């Protein structure tokens with residue numbers, strides 16, 4: 001393994017971690033603010049998805065440490081690295097929330113693909129394997145959200 005490949009993997013994992021924190025808080029934001037006839041179902045679904053995403057954060061950060069890298073330290077560090085756009089308008093309608101989260105989970109899936117390629121390049125078999133489970137979870141979230149949109 002080259003040190004370049006390892007540095008690229010660490011950077012990629014830190015990007016994934018930033019996206020996981022951002023997607024977590026955005027999903028919670030929608031859990032808190034969703035309104036309308038589907039309130040009950042969406043309030044519960046967003047909470048389930050947020051819990052699943054939050055559980056990833058520790059696993060991702062510890063993959064970085066196991067590779068000898070330093071990981072994220074603050075909200076500012078997360079903001080600097082994430083690709084997930086904040087949504088601070090808490091009045092958007094329920095279907096707009098579902099649509100945004102579906103797109104954000106697709107962005108997350110693309111990032112997972114990048115991490116997997118970097119793990120293969122660096123010869124990190126453990127990350128390579130666990131990313132498949134994280135991808136399946138993200139695809140399930142995206143699928144549920146798509147089905148709600150009809």
Ligand SMILES: [Fe+2]
Pocket residue numbers: 031047
């Ligand atoms: Fe809650």
